[in-house]
Amino acid sequence: MKINSNTATRQLGQFFLCTFLFSWILWLPGLLITYNVVAPAQPWIVISNILKWAGGTGPSVAAIILTKKQAGNTGIKELFGRVVKIKLGYWYLPALLLLPATIILAHVLNGLLFHAAFPESSLLTDFYWIPILFLIFWVMQFSEELGWRGYALDRLQQRWNAVSSSVLLGTIWAVWHIPMFYISGFGQYDNQLPYGQFFITIVLISVLITWLQNNTKGSLVPAFTIHAMINLTAEVLPLVEKNKNAQIDYMPWIISNILLLLIVVAVIVFWGYKKLVRN
Numbered sequence: 001m002k003i004n005s006n007t008a009t010r011q012l013g014q015f016f017l018c019t020f021l022f023s024w025i026l027w028l029p030g031l032l033i034t035y036n037v038v039a040p041a042q043p044w045i046v047i048s049n050i051l052k053w054a055g056g057t058g059p060s061v062a063a064i065i066l067t068k069k070q071a072g073n074t075g076i077k078e079l080f081g082r083v084v085k086i087k088l089g090y091w092y093l094p095a096l097l098l099l100p101a102t103i104i105l106a107h108v109l110n111g112l113l114f115h116a117a118f119p120e121s122s123l124l125t126d127f128y129w130i131p132i133l134f135l136i137f138w139v140m141q142f143s144e145e146l147g148w149r150g151y152a153l154d155r156l157q158q159r160w161n162a163v164s165s166s167v168l169l170g171t172i173w174a175v176w177h178i179p180m181f182y183i184s185g186f187g188q189y190d191n192q193l194p195y196g197q198f199f200i201t202i203v204l205i206s207v208l209i210t211w212l213q214n215n216t217k218g219s220l221v222p223a224f225t226i227h228a229m230i231n232l233t234a235e236v237l238p239l240v241e242k243n244k245n246a247q248i249d250y251m252p253w254i255i256s257n258i259l260l261l262l263i264v265v266a267v268i269v270f271w272g273y274k275k276l277v278r279n
Contacts, residue, residue: 059147
C-alpha cells in the first residue's frame, strides 16, 4: 500500500505510541511484583504472567487495529497475506541458516581463541525437539512481526532508505524490550542478559530482516523465520553461560555481534544501502 511520506510519519507515530502504551502498561504489574511494590501473592502472579504474554502482542495488536482503521478488511487481508507469501526461492537459505551458522561459528571461535567449552544443551542430544520448538517460536511471531515488519517497516521506507529505516526500527524494537530486563519471568531478566549486546544484535538483525524482506517482495516469512531462529538458538546454543569459574561468559555474544556486523557490512556493500536490493 503506497502512502505519502507525511501520512507515513503520522501513522508511524500512532503505531509506536499504541505499541508502547499497550505493552508497557500491561507489563507494569510484573515490574511492581519484581521490586516488591506489590506483594507477590499467587493471584497477582497469575495475573502478571497473563499480562506479560498479552503485552508481548502489542506490536501486532497495534498494527491490526490501525490497519483496520486505515485500510479496512482489504488492508487486513493484505497484511496477513504477506505471512503466507512463501515463494522465496533461494532466500530460504539465509533466512534459515544465517543466524545459526553465525552462532555456531561464534562458539567455535570462542573455543579456539579463549579455550571455552562448546555449550552442552540437552536439545543437542534430544535434537528431535528442535524443529518442534522452531515451529512454536515461528507461530509466536504473530505477536510482534505483523507490527514491526508488516506495518512499521514499509512506512519507514517511505521516508528513509532501507538501512536508515532498519537501524531506526531496530533501535525502537530494542527500546521496547527494556522492561523485560527488569521484570522477573522474562528471559532477559532471569538470565541476566547484557542489554548493550542485545541492543547491537537487534539492530543488526533488523538490517538483515529488511534485506530479506525487500528481496522477497514484502513477504513476512523471513521476519518470522529469523525472529524464531533468535529464540531457538537462545535455547539450543545460548550466548551467555557460566564458565568453569562460575563467571558469566559474554564472549560468544560479543563474537557473534562482530560476525553479524561483518555480514551486514557485506550486505550493504553488495546490495546497496538505499533499498538493499540489487537492480
